[in-house]
Amino acid sequence: MNTLIVVAVLLILLSLAYQWGVSASRSVANASGIKMHSRPAYHGLLVVLWCAIPAAVVYILYLVFSPTISANIVASYLPPDVAADPQATATAISRIENIASGFGAIGDIPPYQNEAAAALSRFEWTARLALIGLAAAAGAFGAIWARRKIAPNYRARNVVEVAIKVVLIACSAIAILTTVGIVLSVLSEALRFFTYVNPLDFFFGTTWNPRFSTVGTEDQGQFGLIPLLWGTIMITIIAMLVAVPIGLMSAIYLSEYAGPKFRLFAKPLLEVLAGIPTIVYGFFALVTVGPFLSWLGATISLDVQATSALTAGVVMGIMIIPFVSSLSDDIISQVPQSLRNGSYGLGATQSETVRKVILPAALPGIVGAFLLAVSRAVGETMIVVLAAGNSPVLTANPFEAVSTVTVTIVNQLTGDTDFASPQSLVAFALGLTLFVITLCLNVVAIYIVKKYREQYE
Amino acid sequence: MSSATETLDGVDGASAARSNRDIIERRLKARHRAEFRFRMIGLGAIMLGVTLVALLFGSILAKGLPAFTQANITLNVTFDPQVINIPDRPVQGDLSDADYREEMLAWQRRLVFVNWNRIIQDSLAKVVPAAADNARDAVGMVASNERVRLRDMVRDDPSIIGSTKELDLVAAANVDVWLKGNIDRSLPDSQQQLTALQQEWSDQLYERGVISMDFASELFTNVDSRSSPATAGLLGAMVGSIMMMLIVMVVAVPVGVMAAVYLEEFAPKNRITDLIEVNINNLAAVPSIVFGLLGAAVFINLFGLPLSAPLVGGLVLSLMTLPTVIIASRASLRAVPPSIRQAALGVGASPMQAMFHHTLPLAVPGMLTGAIIGVAQALGETAPLLLIGMNAFVASVPGTPMDQSSALPVQIFLWQGNELRNFFEARTSAAIIVLLTVMISLNALAIFLRHRFERRW
Numbered sequence: 001m002n003t004l005i006v007v008a009v010l011l012i013l014l015s016l017a018y019q020w021g022v023s024a025s026r027s028v029a030n031a032s033g034i035k036m037h038s039r040p041a042y043h044g045l046l047v048v049l050w051c052a053i054p055a056a057v058v059y060i061l062y063l064v065f066s067p068t069i070s071a072n073i074v075a076s077y078l079p080p081d082v083a084a085d086p087q088a089t090a091t092a093i094s095r096i097e098n099i100a101s102g103f104g105a106i107g108d109i110p111p112y113q114n115e116a117a118a119a120l121s122r123f124e125w126t127a128r129l130a131l132i133g134l135a136a137a138a139g140a141f142g143a144i145w146a147r148r149k150i151a152p153n154y155r156a157r158n159v160v161e162v163a164i165k166v167v168l169i170a171c172s173a174i175a176i177l178t179t180v181g182i183v184l185s186v187l188s189e190a191l192r193f194f195t196y197v198n199p200l201d202f203f204f205g206t207t208w209n210p211r212f213s214t215v216g217t218e219d220q221g222q223f224g225l226i227p228l229l230w231g232t233i234m235i236t237i238i239a240m241l242v243a244v245p246i247g248l249m250s251a252i253y254l255s256e257y258a259g260p261k262f263r264l265f266a267k268p269l270l271e272v273l274a275g276i277p278t279i280v281y282g283f284f285a286l287v288t289v290g291p292f293l294s295w296l297g298a299t300i301s302l303d304v305q306a307t308s309a310l311t312a313g314v315v316m317g318i319m320i321i322p323f324v325s326s327l328s329d330d331i332i333s334q335v336p337q338s339l340r341n342g343s344y345g346l347g348a349t350q351s352e353t354v355r356k357v358i359l360p361a362a363l364p365g366i367v368g369a370f371l372l373a374v375s376r377a378v379g380e381t382m383i384v385v386l387a388a389g390n391s392p393v394l395t396a397n398p399f400e401a402v403s404t405v406t407v408t409i410v411n412q413l414t415g416d417t418d419f420a421s422p423q424s425l426v427a428f429a430l431g432l433t434l435f436v437i438t439l440c441l442n443v444v445a446i447y448i449v450k451k452y453r454e455q456y457e
Numbered sequence: 458m459s460s461a462t463e464t465l466d467g468v469d470g471a472s473a474a475r476s477n478r479d480i481i482e483r484r485l486k487a488r489h490r491a492e493f494r495f496r497m498i499g500l501g502a503i504m505l506g507v508t509l510v511a512l513l514f515g516s517i518l519a520k521g522l523p524a525f526t527q528a529n530i531t532l533n534v535t536f537d538p539q540v541i542n543i544p545d546r547p548v549q550g551d552l553s554d555a556d557y558r559e560e561m562l563a564w565q566r567r568l569v570f571v572n573w574n575r576i577i578q579d580s581l582a583k584v585v586p587a588a589a590d591n592a593r594d595a596v597g598m599v600a601s602n603e604r605v606r607l608r609d610m611v612r613d614d615p616s617i618i619g620s621t622k623e624l625d626l627v628a629a630a631n632v633d634v635w636l637k638g639n640i641d642r643s644l645p646d647s648q649q650q651l652t653a654l655q656q657e658w659s660d661q662l663y664e665r666g667v668i669s670m671d672f673a674s675e676l677f678t679n680v681d682s683r684s685s686p687a688t689a690g691l692l693g694a695m696v697g698s699i700m701m702m703l704i705v706m707v708v709a710v711p712v713g714v715m716a717a718v719y720l721e722e723f724a725p726k727n728r729i730t731d732l733i734e735v736n737i738n739n740l741a742a743v744p745s746i747v748f749g750l751l752g753a754a755v756f757i758n759l760f761g762l763p764l765s766a767p768l769v770g771g772l773v774l775s776l777m778t779l780p781t782v783i784i785a786s787r788a789s790l791r792a793v794p795p796s797i798r799q800a801a802l803g804v805g806a807s808p809m810q811a812m813f814h815h816t817l818p819l820a821v822p823g824m825l826t827g828a829i830i831g832v833a834q835a836l837g838e839t840a841p842l843l844l845i846g847m848n849a850f851v852a853s854v855p856g857t858p859m860d861q862s863s864a865l866p867v868q869i870f871l872w873q874g875n876e877l878r879n880f881f882e883a884r885t886s887a888a889i890i891v892l893l894t895v896m897i898s899l900n901a902l903a904i905f906l907r908h909r910f911e912r913r914w
Binding site: 157176181186273281413414443 | 719744839
């Protein structure tokens with residue numbers, strides 16, 4: 001509430017500064033009689049900038065220095081026996097802060113705490129007053145400076161536009177910073193993991209058995225990537241086996257056969273599948289698809305576990321259908337009409353045209369779309385967390401429980417942010433692997449799709 | 458070709474022509490059959506997709522809708538002064554805040570140790586006399602958090618001690634399961650969740666109307682609970698999710714739009730811009746769990762922000778949504794015809810003015826659609842939140858974005874793992890229905906906006 005009032009007051013002050021700049025530029029224009037270079041609004045904005053930036057600098061300085069100074073003040077009042085004991089120091093400091101804020105403290109209050117609290121609240125008052133005073137002075141100074149510069153030939157618009165451009169560039173830089181942040185944080189933690197475990201053992205190990213983190217033991221378990229990677233690959237293959245035929249055939253039907261009415265009805269329905277959160281798919285797999293597949297397996301005397309690579313793969317395939325179908329739809333509709341007309345002219349039926357002309361022409365684009373779908377399946381987490389069974393063993397049987405890279409990241413890192421043991425650091429090595437795999441898939445896929453588009457432009 | 462040799466073998470021209478015609482007609486039939494088959498496969502693929510959508514929604518609705526009603530026991534609860542034997546509530550008077558709080562806490566501790574079970578047992582004994590002699594069975598009929606509710610009533614208004622009130626108490630989860638038939642009633646008593654006595658009471662009270670199925674408002678007004686599953690609700694998770702969505706809207710949308718404006722309009726066409734472009738496309742396809750790793754390593758480990766805080770979750774989801782918003786905003790900026798920009802430039806506007814006064818306003822509907830879809834996506838995301846500690850059990854409503862909190866999809870994840878399967882399967886589905894309702898409304902809003910404001914040039 002308090003902050004809201006402060007923000008409101010600041011906004012009112014800034015709008016006053018804006019009005020001042022606008023009216024000042026009008027009066028300058030009237031007095032000189034010359035046409036101004038910039039519209040009054042730009043002069044107003046410039047005054048606001050000159051007012052806000054110095055005040056903000058003062059505030060930042062306050063934020064940086066005030067905690068250290070008040071900590072020093074409190075520390076100077078602590079008697080030596082308290083200052084020597086870190087536990088007692090912490091209690092004393094929190095008590096002093098409570099007294100200073102007017103909340104009070106339980107029990108008898110030693111005189112030094114009262115004195116410290118008084119000094120602390122005195123300092124806080126002065127600091128706050130100084131902050132308000134200095135910020136107001138800096139703001140007013142800036143505003144007056146900007147006001148004095150208002151002149152018919154002063155290029156206020158250009159200055160304001162540079163300021164806006166700086167903000168725009170900063171926003172674009174955030175996207176880059178995110179990637180840099182991902183690469184640096186994941187890479188540095190992964191490198192720390194490789195100081196515990198030999199990279200060769202990680203990348204080519206066939207046993208995943210991390211044990212629990214116990215401090216000071218030499219035995220730290222085995223971190224073999226292969227079983228997890230194989231689980232991921234197996235589930236991805238099953239998912240693509242489900243998604244590619246259904247997705248591709250839907251796309252062909254929608255773009256080549258369906259009338260506009262049917263399209264209007266079927267397309268959004270399929271796209272609903274894309275909007276459903278993956279946790280919902282996971283739950284669906286766990287309580288509906290898993291038991292169903294298990295029952296189906298039992299009727300043909302096949303041992304299918306309810307949570308298995310098959311369950312996770314099938315449900316993930318369902319999730320990817322709309323992804324495959326909408327990407328393929330885009331790509332098929334980009335094949336030039338002239339190719340279709342040529343094929344019909346030679347007497348081919350529609351399905352022959354699709355199979356022998358359109359699909360070969362669209363193949364590169366469709367492959368790109370499939371690669372994007374694969375990348376999505378590889379990085380999918382919640383479905384496999386719930387439905388793959390979480391058993392990191394190397395098996396070729398899709399009816400058994402497996403584990404994947406993403407599941408293991410969740411298992412190893414959840415609730416643990418003390419990144420000191422290989423057991424939690426391994427999550428970053430796995431994350432790095434995942435990032436590199438999906439990055440390669442994406443780069444290749446995006447390149448192929450782009451080349452394909454250029455071909456028909 | 459076989460048809461060619463057959464023609465040559467013909468006796469005279471007329472019969473050769475007929476047989477030729479026969480062959481072609483036969484082949485044509487086969488080709489048309491193939492055409493029909495292909496078409497049907499396409500239609501079948503779409504129908505399969507639509508069936509899967511129906512199946513998913515059907516199974517979740519069938520499981521979840523019953524959970525919106527819940528067994529309630531209406532009892533006349535007497536706040537017996539003999540049982541609630543506590544001193545008067547302390548008054549602040551001239552005590553300091555800290556001392557008053559201490560006294561208040563001491564008083565509330567006394568309140569906690571009141572035998573609330575006894576009060577529930579006595580109330581139940583009024584409708585089933587046998588309850589007076591079977592304390593354990595009687596207390597097990599009512600959700601254990603209802604004791605807390607009675608306690609809070611006394612805490613807020615001690616004057617009700619001695620009075621009798623008619624209250625709707627939530628029945629225990631096992632009673633709910635029993636009455637809804639979610640457990641096999643023919644199982645022997647040793648495998649039942651309710652004792653023989655409780656089974657008898659449940660059926661009897663349900664017939665007499667003392668236990669009734671009411672709308673489960675606890676789902677929306679309570680926070681999660683471990684000890685009392687029947688009263689576990691979504692309030693904390695919903696507030697956490699709303700906070701995170703607000704953060705995404707405040708952070709990702711403006712930053713994304715400004716980045717899009719810069720990249721589309723002002724960025725020089727050079728290698729750095731190309732790099733940003735490739736980077737954004739890649740970022741959009743990076744698995745969400747990798748963003749979770751970034752959040753764990755940077756926001757929590759490096760910046761020292763608290764675990765499970767909606768602030769951290771919101772920032773991670775913002776970074777994840779940013780590429781979606783940028784791509785959608787760029788597409789809608791590109792859709793504005795260049796003639797508008799050129800006209801503005803022609804009458805002397807600067808590029809910045811042309812952008813902000815003319816192009817941007819026309820692109821707003823498309824940007825809005827993209828932003829809403831991005832926010833909806835962020836709402837359903839689970840995996841990155843698990844890595845920043847949001848899977849912690851939190852039984853409180855977050856007051857600020859720095860408090861511990863849960864989120865809707867994470868709550869679904871936690872509930873699906875609860876051991877009390879036959880109660881929580883329905884509860885989880887109900888939570889999914891709530892989540893999907895919000896997401897579908899958001900998407901419907903986006904579609905509505907697109908249709909309402911879309912302009913074809």
